[in-house]
Each structure stands twice: as C-alpha cells, then as structure tokens.
Amino acid sequence: MARVLVTYYSRSGNTKKIAELVSDGLTALGVTVDLIPVEEVDIDSLPGYDGFIVGSPNYFGTIAWPVKKFIDESVKYYKKLEGKAAAAFTSEGIIGGGGDIVVLDILKTFLIHGCVVQGLTGIGHFGPVAVGKPDERIEKEVIILVERFSALLQKLQA
Numbered sequence: 523m524a525r526v527l528v529t530y531y532s533r534s535g536n537t538k539k540i541a542e543l544v545s546d547g548l549t550a551l552g553v554t555v556d557l558i559p560v561e562e563v564d565i566d567s568l569p570g571y572d573g574f575i576v577g578s579p580n581y582f583g584t585i586a587w588p589v590k591k592f593i594d595e596s597v598k599y600y601k602k603l604e605g606k607a608a609a610a611f612t613s614e615g616i617i618g619g620g621g622d623i624v625v626l627d628i629l630k631t632f633l634i635h636g637c638v639v640q641g642l643t644g645i646g647h648f649g650p651v652a653v654g655k656p657d658e659r660i661e662k663e664v665i666i667l668v669e670r671f672s673a674l675l676q677k678l679q680a
C-alpha cells in the first residue's frame with residue numbers, strides 16, 4: 523500500500539484545512555497518509571514515502587520560510603527520492619495574489635529531486651489555490667487531486 527506524506531505550514535488555519543481535506547481524501551482511497559506540520563517532519567523519514575503533497579500559504583508570492591527550511595533540509599536525500607510522486611497546494615489572501623507561483627515553487631523543488639508531478643486538467647492547472655479559507659471549489663479540486671494522485675501512485679508502483 524502506498525504511503526504519502528502530507529505536510530503543510532499554516533499560521534491561521536487555511537492551509538491546514540486543505541491539508542486535512544487532502545489527507546482525508548487520500549485515506550478514503552486506501553492510501554496510508556502521514557499528516558504532519560512541516561516543522562515536525564523528520565527529514566530522515568522522506569525516503570520511506572511513495573509520495574509527497576506539500577502546502578504553504580502564499581507569503582509575498584512564494585512559500586513560507588518553514589516550508590523552505592523543510593525543502594532545503596531535504597537536500598540530504600537528493601537523488602534518493604527519484605520517481606516518487608509529488609503535488610502541492612496553497613492558500614492566499616487575494617485572487618491574483620500569486621498562488622500559482624507558490625504551488626509551482628513547491629513543485630519545482632520536487633522536480634529537482636526527480637519526483638513525478640502530474641499536471642491537472644479541469645481544475646486549477648498546478649494544484650489547489652484557495653483564497654482564504656478553503657471553500658466548495660477547493661473541496662472539489664481536492665477530490666480530483668487525490669483521485670489523480672492515487673492513480674499516479676498506482677502507476678508508479680506497477
């Protein structure tokens with residue numbers, strides 16, 4: 523059974539809420555999920571996962587520093603995470619606040635790690651971007667994201 527790390531930074535709870543939706547959705551699909559605040563992730567656990575879904579609030583058009591710290595520490599396992607699945611999400615304050623860039627900043631780091639990122643059709647291109655508290659639109663996007671992520675995990679494990 524696939525094991526996925528869902529990790530996030532969240533100060534006022536919006537990004538955490540998306541992380542919980544992602545975790546619940548994946549769990550319902552039979553994926554084993556560790557839902558862990560990014561500050562509490564044991565970096566040495568990374569090679570044990572089949573996939574990573576990472577969320578950060580939009581801070582000045584990019585990721586919040588605790589997420590950047592996690593990413594920078596993950597260099598310890600550079601070339602050891604090849605072929606694992608990755609996805610990302612964010613919460614921002616305003617429409618057009620740069621949320622897509624936040625998601626792409628996270629995805630870029632996992633591409634550099636050699637992970638596999640699937641683009642999304644029918645919803646936001648790169649990953650869920652909530653404006654403030656996640657609403658019905660984000661709930662729907664998360665359902666699609668976890669279905670596609672779960673299918674990707676199965677393909678990668680075949």
Ligand SMILES: Cc1cc2nc3c(=O)[nH]c(=O)nc-3n(C[C@H](O)[C@H](O)[C@H](O)COP(=O)(O)O)c2cc1C
Binds near residue numbers: 532533583617654
């Ligand atoms: C330091 C800081 C910088 C921010 N910069 C942006 C920004 O550039 N664009 C934007 O849309 N929202 C910005 N916001 C708003 C947050 O992204 C937004 O409130 C988000 O929902 C917070 O997520 P959280 O509840 O998970 O902490 C910023 C907030 C903070 C505290």
